[in-house]
Amino acid sequence: xxxxxxxxxxxxxxxxxxxxxxxxxxxxxxxxxxxxxxxxxxxxxxxxx
Amino acid sequence: xxxxxxxxxxxxxxxxxxxxxxxxxxxxxxxxxxxxxxxxxxxxxxxxxxxxxxxxxxxxxxxxxxxxxxxxxxxxxxxxxxxxxxxxxxxxxxxxxxxxxxxxxxxxxxxxxxxxxxxxxxxxxxxxxxxxxxxxxxxxxxxxxxxxxxxxxxxxxxxxxxxxxxxxxxxxxxxxxxxxxxxxxxxxxxxxxxxxxxxxxxxxxxxxxxxxxxxxxxxxxxxxxxxxxxxxxxxxxxxxxxxxxxxxxxxxxxxxxxxxxxxxxxxxxxxxxxxxxxxxxxxxxxxxxxxxxxxxxxxxxxxxxxxxxxxxxxxxxxxxxxxxxxxxxxxxxxxxxxxxxxxxxxxxxxxxxxxxxxxxxxxxxxxxxxxxxxxxxxxxxxxxxxxxxxxxxxxxxxxxxxxxxxxxxxxxxxxxxxxxxxxxxxxxxxxxxxxxxxxxxxxxxxxxxxxxxxxxxxxxxxxxxxxxxxxxxxxxxxxxxxxxxxxxxxxxxxxxxxxxxxxxxxxxxxxxxxxxxxxxxxxxxxxxxxxxxxxxxxxxxxxxxxxxxxxxxxxxxxxxxxxxxxxxxxxxxxxxxxxxxxxxxxxxxxxxxxxxxxxxxxxxxxxxxxxxxxxxxxxxxxxxxxxxxxxxxxxxxxxxxxxxxxxxxxxxxxxxxxxxxxxxxxxxxxxxxxxxxxxxxxxxxxxxxxxxxxxxxxxxxxxxxxxxxxxxxxxxxxxxxxxxxxxxxxxxxxxxxxxxxxxxxxxxxxxxxxxxxxxxxxxxxxxxxxxxxxx
Numbered sequence: 001x002x003x004x005x006x007x008x009x010x011x012x013x014x015x016x017x018x019x020x021x022x023x024x025x026x027x028x029x030x031x032x033x034x035x036x037x038x039x040x041x042x043x044x045x046x047x048x049x
Numbered sequence: 050x051x052x053x054x055x056x057x058x059x060x061x062x063x064x065x066x067x068x069x070x071x072x073x074x075x076x077x078x079x080x081x082x083x084x085x086x087x088x089x090x091x092x093x094x095x096x097x098x099x100x101x102x103x104x105x106x107x108x109x110x111x112x113x114x115x116x117x118x119x120x121x122x123x124x125x126x127x128x129x130x131x132x133x134x135x136x137x138x139x140x141x142x143x144x145x146x147x148x149x150x151x152x153x154x155x156x157x158x159x160x161x162x163x164x165x166x167x168x169x170x171x172x173x174x175x176x177x178x179x180x181x182x183x184x185x186x187x188x189x190x191x192x193x194x195x196x197x198x199x200x201x202x203x204x205x206x207x208x209x210x211x212x213x214x215x216x217x218x219x220x221x222x223x224x225x226x227x228x229x230x231x232x233x234x235x236x237x238x239x240x241x242x243x244x245x246x247x248x249x250x251x252x253x254x255x256x257x258x259x260x261x262x263x264x265x266x267x268x269x270x271x272x273x274x275x276x277x278x279x280x281x282x283x284x285x286x287x288x289x290x291x292x293x294x295x296x297x298x299x300x301x302x303x304x305x306x307x308x309x310x311x312x313x314x315x316x317x318x319x320x321x322x323x324x325x326x327x328x329x330x331x332x333x334x335x336x337x338x339x340x341x342x343x344x345x346x347x348x349x350x351x352x353x354x355x356x357x358x359x360x361x362x363x364x365x366x367x368x369x370x371x372x373x374x375x376x377x378x379x380x381x382x383x384x385x386x387x388x389x390x391x392x393x394x395x396x397x398x399x400x401x402x403x404x405x406x407x408x409x410x411x412x413x414x415x416x417x418x419x420x421x422x423x424x425x426x427x428x429x430x431x432x433x434x435x436x437x438x439x440x441x442x443x444x445x446x447x448x449x450x451x452x453x454x455x456x457x458x459x460x461x462x463x464x465x466x467x468x469x470x471x472x473x474x475x476x477x478x479x480x481x482x483x484x485x486x487x488x489x490x491x492x493x494x495x496x497x498x499x500x501x502x503x504x505x506x507x508x509x510x511x512x513x514x515x516x517x518x519x520x521x522x523x524x525x526x527x528x529x530x531x532x533x534x535x536x537x538x539x540x541x542x543x544x545x546x547x548x549x550x551x552x553x554x555x556x557x558x559x560x561x562x563x564x565x566x567x568x569x570x571x572x573x574x575x576x577x578x579x580x581x582x583x584x585x586x587x588x589x590x591x592x593x594x595x596x597x598x599x600x601x602x603x604x605x606x607x608x609x610x611x612x613x614x615x616x617x618x619x620x621x622x623x624x625x626x627x628x629x630x631x632x633x634x635x636x637x638x639x640x641x642x643x644x645x646x647x648x649x650x651x652x653x654x655x656x657x658x659x660x661x662x663x664x665x666x667x668x669x670x671x672x673x674x675x676x677x678x679x680x681x682x683x684x685x686x687x688x689x690x691x692x693x694x695x696x697x698x699x700x701x702x703x704x705x706x707x708x709x710x711x712x713x714x715x716x717x718x719x720x721x722x723x724x725x726x727x728x729x730x731x732x733x734x735x736x737x738x739x740x741x742x743x744x745x746x747x748x749x750x751x752x753x754x755x756x757x758x759x760x761x762x763x764x765x766x767x768x769x770x771x772x773x774x775x776x777x778x779x780x781x782x783x784x785x786x787x788x789x790x791x792x793x794x795x796x797x798x799x800x801x802x803x804x805x806x807x808x809x810x811x812x813x814x815x816x817x818x819x820x821x822x823x824x
Binding site: 019036042 | 079080081083084101102103104105150153154157158161164165168169182185188192196
């Protein structure tokens with residue numbers, strides 16, 4: 001069962017990365033305008049014709 | 050005279066002339082609007098950045114101060130086709146934003162910890178019934194401790210802080226048993242781990258925090274959504290005043306920027322922006338929003354005027370004053386202070402449950418320990434079992450039971466155009482058994498309109514209405530709403546204080562006083578001789594007509610009051626208006642219990658008398674004179690057109706020109722209250738089943754986890770039933786539905802826009818009668 005000694009910390013580290021990523025996205029204001037983010041993908045104004 | 054616009058109070062100045070402003074924008078509905086607004090503004094010289102928050106309908110603009118100013122930016126937006134108004138965020142909103150972020154952080158930490166601890170716990174549960182070695186189990190328990198302890202210390206803060214506050218005030222709230230349960234569960238688990246025991250409760254403690262934080266966050270999110278909406282609404286209906294500077298120049302300033310001592314010019318048809326003393330000019334003043342009196346009052350220099358009154362005829366110059374001794378505002382404020390101090394703090398259902406629950410739980414746990422000691426168990430076993438009782442009874446379900454229902458019910462009310470000021474208003478609305486209505490602006494529409502009984506040729510009416518479009522007189526504004534073709538006649542001339550005239554179809558048309566139209570006063574139609582109506586005369590090509598303008602009932606008032614009475618509610622009308630004006634309204638609605646000519650003091654006294662009879666009073670009112678009565682009542686509602694002070698003291702505001710939201714609020718609140726009680730009962734049943742098992746010492750962490758999440762899920766699902774519309778509710782709503790008025794903009798309040806906001810910001814709803822100033 002010695003494999004657990006590095007598998008469990010690795011799993012925890014991955015989970016922690018997810019948590020840090022969420023806290024970062026929260027801090028950088030990515031949840032301030034959820035409806036806006038949904039509709040902003042629609043216009044194609046970045047495509048030059 | 051050219052008038053400059055001063056918006057400096059809304060602009061934040063940064064370094065090197067950088068300026069920032071937030072605007073509430075109306076009419077934003079799709080992705081195209083975002084692009085149009087943002088690219089339209091960034092094209093302007095000097096604008097650095099424009100970013101529209103689509104969720105909140107707010108626009109943040111940054112610019113270099115010397116190249117463009119706030120007024121030009123608003124004008125540019127107006128040019129693109131969007132009405133916008135600068136926005137000064139309230140403190141409460143900023144505080145709630147910060148709190149929501151903090152709760153979300155706690156929730157994320159608790160969620161992370163709960164998932165990982167559960168992963169380890171399930172392995173232990175499986176290992177305990179198979180071949181796990183003690184070393185592996187201890188390792189897993191220590192790992193759980195390593196995750197759970199710091200996570201609980203961080204994510205538990207909202208509960209620990211609130212519990213400490215309650216204990217310092219020598220009170221008990223739900224957070225006290227929660228904090229105690231979590232702390233004891235963690236402490237016991239560490240001890241058990243250190244003594245190599247088979248069970249630890251890290252997962253129970255952290256899962257409890259996760260569930261509770263979900264409830265807290267949802268509750269706050271709902272409150273923030275309504276607050277953002279109410280904030281936008283308030284800023285979009287904000288008014289401007291014409292301030293006379295010492296140099297004799299006129300400046301347009303937001304009303305909030307006025308100070309005592311300023312001199313203000315009020316033109317006919319405008320609302321008086323602030324309380325003050327009349328310096329010069331004479332006019333008639335419509336004070337229906339202040340006193341409920343519908344007949345205009347003639348005023349001359351030296352008279353005190355109140356914010357919210359409408360200037361009917363002449364131009365006035367006003368010196369802004371703070372509320373002086375002996376004025377109506379001062380009296381209202383004094384009564385308000387008294388009413389708020391006297392208001393017995395109604396104990397909320399959740400707190401009542403907590404006050405009953407916490408001592409029972411703690412006593413049960415203590416008795417269990419004593420019982421096991423007497424039965425001969427070791428001290429260790431007795432304490433372990435007692436703590437298991439505390440964990441299993443931790444009020445997870447109860448703490449979710451009420452907020453969950455509140456969130457769902459508040460959401461349903463919000464979609465019906467009712468904005469709650471606080472979650473506990475729902476409970477108090479459900480308890481109401483007597484409804485006290487104000488008349489003017491509450492039972493009747495805030496603005497007068499053409500009397501239905503007016504006997505006039507439709508073509509004449511149309512001509513008169515189109516001519517009225519060229520007048521600023523409030524009576525003409527009522528008539529102008531009847532116009533089908535909304536184009537003013539070219540060359541129409543308004544003669545102040547008299548009327549308007551224009552050439553229509555080759556003949557002169559006049560609209561105004563009887564004298565102006567050369568008609569004898571006596572020719573008034575008999576139907577309108579009750580003294581409640583105002584008259585406007587129209588003359589065209591030798592034909593004349595007299596049109597009666599009066600306060601009309603809200604379109605669905607009769608159906609709604611009838612439906613309320615059928616539900617066993619006692620209805621009363623308390624009005625500040627004359628008896629002659631109140632009696633016909635009360636009679637039409639079938640309300641026999643009415644009083645007229647009341648001062649704010651008498652209104653409060655009437656409400657106190659009802660309260661002493663044991664009635665739970667719902668007060669519905671809009672006038673400044675209603676504010677103390679609203680504060681004194683058990684629960685209160687105001688239309689969105691109400692006076693500022695009154696809105697601040699109402700438990701909820703309703704939008705639209707229908708009275709149906711009053712009925713709706715009561716139906717939804719009663720249903721929500723019965724669901725809350727059901728949820729409390731469910732939680733009690735859960736305890737009745739789980740507590741004996743815990744007392745018997747049979748609870749393993751697995752049972753605790755299943756029981757806790759099971760009961761939480763059950764109450765949450767039950768709370769969602771508050772969304773369901775029952776046939777009986779629908780029947781009530783249908784019978785209260787107004788007959789379709791000709792104006793499609795006045796759609797029923799039930800209509801929901803794409804964004805989830807109940808209604809688009811339509812000027813008709815925001816404050817009909819409050820004229821929006823072109824910037």
